[in-house]
Amino acid sequence: xxxxxxxxxxxxxxxxxxxxxxxxxxxxxxxxxxxxxxxxxxxxxxxxxxxxxxxxxxxxxxxxxxxxxxxxxxxxxxxxxxxxxxxxxxxxxxxxxxxxxxxxxxxxxxxxxxxxxxxxxxxxxxxxxxxxxxxxxxxxxxxxxxxxxxxxxxxxxxxxxxxxxxxxxxxxxxxxxxxxxxxxxxxxxxxxxxxxxxxxxxxxxxxxxxxxxxxxxxxxxxxxxxxxxxxxxxxxxxxxxxxxxxxxxxxxxxxxxxxxxxxxxxxxxxxxxxxxxxxxxxxxxxxxxxxxxxxxxxxxxxxxxxxxxxxxxxxxxxxxxxxxxxxxxxxxxxxxxxxxxxxxxxxxxxxxxxxxxxxxxxxxxxxxxxxxxxxxxxxxxxxxxxxxxxxxxxxxxxxxxxxxxxxxxxxxxxxxxxxxxxxxxxxxxxxxxxxxxxxxxxxxxxxxxxxxxxxxxxxxxxxxxxxxxxxxxxxxxxxxxxxxxxxxxxxxxx
Amino acid sequence: xxxxxxxxxxxxxxxxxxxxxxxxxxxxxxxxxxxxxxxxxxxxxxxxxxxxxxxxxxxxxxxxxxxxxxxxxxxxxxxxxxxxxxxxxxxxxxxxxxxxxxxxxxxxxxxxxxxxxxxxxxxxxxx
Numbered sequence: 001x002x003x004x005x006x007x008x009x010x011x012x013x014x015x016x017x018x019x020x021x022x023x024x025x026x027x028x029x030x031x032x033x034x035x036x037x038x039x040x041x042x043x044x045x046x047x048x049x050x051x052x053x054x055x056x057x058x059x060x061x062x063x064x065x066x067x068x069x070x071x072x073x074x075x076x077x078x079x080x081x082x083x084x085x086x087x088x089x090x091x092x093x094x095x096x097x098x099x100x101x102x103x104x105x106x107x108x109x110x111x112x113x114x115x116x117x118x119x120x121x122x123x124x125x126x127x128x129x130x131x132x133x134x135x136x137x138x139x140x141x142x143x144x145x146x147x148x149x150x151x152x153x154x155x156x157x158x159x160x161x162x163x164x165x166x167x168x169x170x171x172x173x174x175x176x177x178x179x180x181x182x183x184x185x186x187x188x189x190x191x192x193x194x195x196x197x198x199x200x201x202x203x204x205x206x207x208x209x210x211x212x213x214x215x216x217x218x219x220x221x222x223x224x225x226x227x228x229x230x231x232x233x234x235x236x237x238x239x240x241x242x243x244x245x246x247x248x249x250x251x252x253x254x255x256x257x258x259x260x261x262x263x264x265x266x267x268x269x270x271x272x273x274x275x276x277x278x279x280x281x282x283x284x285x286x287x288x289x290x291x292x293x294x295x296x297x298x299x300x301x302x303x304x305x306x307x308x309x310x311x312x313x314x315x316x317x318x319x320x321x322x323x324x325x326x327x328x329x330x331x332x333x334x335x336x337x338x339x340x341x342x343x344x345x346x347x348x349x350x351x352x353x354x355x356x357x358x359x360x361x362x363x364x365x366x367x368x369x370x371x372x373x374x375x376x377x378x379x380x381x382x383x384x385x386x387x388x389x390x391x392x393x394x395x396x397x398x399x400x401x402x403x404x405x406x407x408x409x410x411x412x413x414x415x416x417x418x419x420x421x422x423x424x425x426x427x428x429x430x431x432x433x434x435x436x437x438x439x440x441x442x443x444x445x446x447x448x449x450x451x452x453x454x455x456x457x458x459x460x461x462x463x464x465x466x467x468x469x470x471x472x473x474x475x476x477x478x479x480x481x482x483x484x485x486x487x488x489x490x491x492x493x494x
Numbered sequence: 495x496x497x498x499x500x501x502x503x504x505x506x507x508x509x510x511x512x513x514x515x516x517x518x519x520x521x522x523x524x525x526x527x528x529x530x531x532x533x534x535x536x537x538x539x540x541x542x543x544x545x546x547x548x549x550x551x552x553x554x555x556x557x558x559x560x561x562x563x564x565x566x567x568x569x570x571x572x573x574x575x576x577x578x579x580x581x582x583x584x585x586x587x588x589x590x591x592x593x594x595x596x597x598x599x600x601x602x603x604x605x606x607x608x609x610x611x612x613x614x615x616x617x618x619x620x621x
Contacts, residue, residue: 134571141578145585152589157596158609164589168518171531171582178575179538185568186545302617363616 006051007060007073010044010083011126013037018118027110031098034114038091041125045080045087052080053480059131067131068192074131078335078484082128082258085342089250090121093346096459097243100353104241105153113153117247120146124255133181133267134191136259137174140223143255144170147248151240159239166232169222173229176219183212184267196267204271213273216263224256226283226320227290230313234297237309242353245305249312250346254338257319264323265331265488274326283324288418290317295425299432304355304362307429308348311388314422315341321419322403330406331485333399336477340395340470344387347463351381354452354460367433369442377452378437380464385430387467390423394471398478503544510537522602524593528586535579542572 002009017037021030052058052075060073075083094117105113123143130136148170152163185191187208188199203209218229225233233253237245264273274280291314298310319341322334352362354377359366371378387396400419407416451457470477498505510533517530546568554563590600597605 134574138574138578141582145578145581148585148589152592156612157593158612160589160593160596161605161609164524164586164593167582167586167589168527168531171586172515172518172534175535175538179541182538182542182545182568191571 003047004060006044006048007058007075007129008062010041010048010087011073011122011129013041013044014118014125015122018115018122021111021115021118025111027102027107027114028098030111030114031094031101034118035091035094037118038087038094038121041121042084042087042091045083045125048075049080049084049480052077068190068195071135072131072192072194073129074194075129076484077480077487078258078261079128081335081480081484082255082338083125085254085339086121086124086128086251089247089342089346092459092462093243093247093250093350096246096350096353096456099453099456100243100357101241103357104155104243109153113150113241116146116149116153119143120150120247120252124251127255128258131193132191133184133193133196136262137178137181140174140177140259143252144174144223147244147252150244150248151236153244154239154241156239158235162232162235162239166236169229169232173219173222176215176222178219180212180214180216180219183208183215187212193262193266197269200268201270204268210277213263213268213277216267217260217279220256220260220263224253224260224320225313225316227286227293227313227317230290230294230316233313234306234309237312237349238303238306242305242349242356245309246346246349246353249309249349250342253312253316254342257316257323257334257338260320261323261331261335261488269488272326274324280324280326283320284415287317287319287321287324288415288422290314291321291418291422292425295422295429298429299425301429302364304352304364304367304433305349307433308345308352311426311429312341312345314426315345315388318399318403318419321415322399322406325406325410326489327406327409328482328485328489329402329409331488332478332481333402333406335484336402336474336481337399339477339481340387340399340467343395343463343467343470344384347460347467348381348384348388350456350460350463351377351384354456357456358449358452364432364436367436368440369437369446371434371438373442373446373449374451376457377460380457380460382430382434382437383464383467385433387471389426389430392471393468395467395474397471398474402478503540507537507541507544510534510540524590524600524602525587527602528583528590531586532579532583535575535582539572539576539579542568542575 014037017033021033024030058075062071101110101113120143123139126139127136148163148167152160184196187203188196190196222229237249294310294313298307301307301310319334319337322330322337356362387394390396390400403419404416514530514534514537518527521527521530546565548562548564551562551564552560554566594600597608599605
């Protein structure tokens with residue numbers, strides 16, 4: 001009985017817990033409740049992934065109303081995979097969160113932070129699981145509004161302006177998306193993704209549908225911070241509390257990429273917009289510019305959080321590049337990099353959170369000698385950094401290997417060379433951190449510091465080890481990604 | 495139908511949309527930006543509402559002698575979007591209040607100047 005209700009429970013549980021957290025108020029209890037909910041959602045999403053891998057796509061009708069009238073939750077392989085990423089990151093971040101939140105957020109606001117975290121999780125999970133384009137918009141706004149609030153909880157006053165700018169850009173993006181949805185509805189009279197995918201090909205040449213597609217793509221690209229639309233991201237990540245940065249960097253942009261995958265390969269799957277309308281060239285060009293421009297920006301940052309925020313923009317470039325190949329290997333590389341980058345970035349930002357807790361800042365000068373003063377934290381960050389570069393035996397290598405293979409498949413030698421070249425830039429910015437931490441000595445008057453608390457170190461190392469494990473043995477993740485890419489390229493949801 | 499007057503609503507939508515969008519981009523006052531954002535969103539509301547209207551149609555309530563109804567679905571959808579829009583404006587205004595408290599101004603260029611000062615202070619305290 002309960003097994004058939006899992007898709008809805010996944011979204012409902014954090015949603016119900018949010019107002020409860022608001023009533024309970026005690027920081028400790030609220031944290032424990034949130035922790036419980038995040039781990040339950042993680043277990044549910046794992047079960048769902050197993051079910052999808054064995055039995056194929058799961059369709060759940062809300063209230064028993066059949067689509068296209070009712071709202072459907074549809075979970076195929078790529079959906080289930082992203083669902084696991086989001087809920088896994090959610091649960092690990094929550095395990096890590098308590099000490100960091102106590103240090104960085106005013107005590108009387110802590111329960112509000114957890115409420116917002118739960119709402120954001122609801123929104124992100126909902127986006128992934130829904131099969132209805134308007135429902136997706138609602139979840140998108142739930143997750144966005146709560147993430148604006150979470151960012152504004154940062155200590156620095158610049159967190160407020162970062163949140164404000166993100167709000168303006170994010171709302172523009174979401175409104176663009178809703179304009180696109182409206183135009184599709186005008187032409188087809190349906191909001192169901194599977195239904196739209198069937199109806200769109202026959203009218204794909206109409207100007208309305210093409211305009212709709214443009215609005216949808218630009219709107220979502222704002223959300224996922226594709227290169228020229230990324231301006232909100234660096235400040236938001238830099239001034240948000242560490243926990244928020246770790247969570248959003250690993251999930252929010254990833255889920256937006258998932259929406260782009262849905263638009264390009266499911267809604268417009270049979271139209272082949274990538275090749276037919278020249279979208280491929282635009283996305284590819286922007287992705288490559290992102291890889292270089294953002295990496296170069298990263299090299300010049302003194303604030304480590306900001307450095308890795310720019311690196312996130314560059315890494316999103318790799319993901320979009322993979323998708324823009326529109327081949328099985330390319331899309332699979334993009335999907336697997338969603339997972340790999342989520343692990344790496346979450347680990348790095350968690351590590352920076354530990355440093356912020358013990359040292360009080362994450363500027364390059366704060367890093368001096370930290371390799372010896374906080375060896376465990378620093379080692380985990382370096383493992384993450386190696387993953388960003390794409391050293392063999394780390395997850396980053398798997399993604400880049402498949403990206404380069406996808407480029408070779410289509411005889412795009414130059415792009416393959418550019419992928420390798422941009423990795424060299426990653427070496428430069430990761431080296432800056434390594435140099436400061438291991439080769440510079442700590443200032444004489446530095447106060448003695450201890451290693452980060454166990455709960456934080458543990459979550460950090462789970463991710464660091466995961467980034468090695470899935471780098472050495474990538475068969476599980478790669479098989480799921482290749483399968484998902486195959487279904488996506490061969491006609492969407494079913 | 496395809497004349498200027500036949501598409502009157504959509505012209506209004508486009509004009510409002512561009513006005514709102516331009517305000518968001520060009521204004522430096524945080525409140526004016528929010529106003530622009532609202533105008534932008536309202537244009538989308540009008541767009542949805544016009545889309546659902548059927549000429550000569552009435553509200554979708556079963557009654558004798560009435561055969562043409564407007565499509566209620568876009569109207570319902572846009573009710574949701576209006577709620578989202580209200581929430582967004584409320585949050586944006588709340589943030590503006592906090593920004594005014596923290597920076598003492600809501601002019602973007604002045605805030606930027608203060609932010610650069612903050613940056614400089616951070617670097618000083620470290621060196």
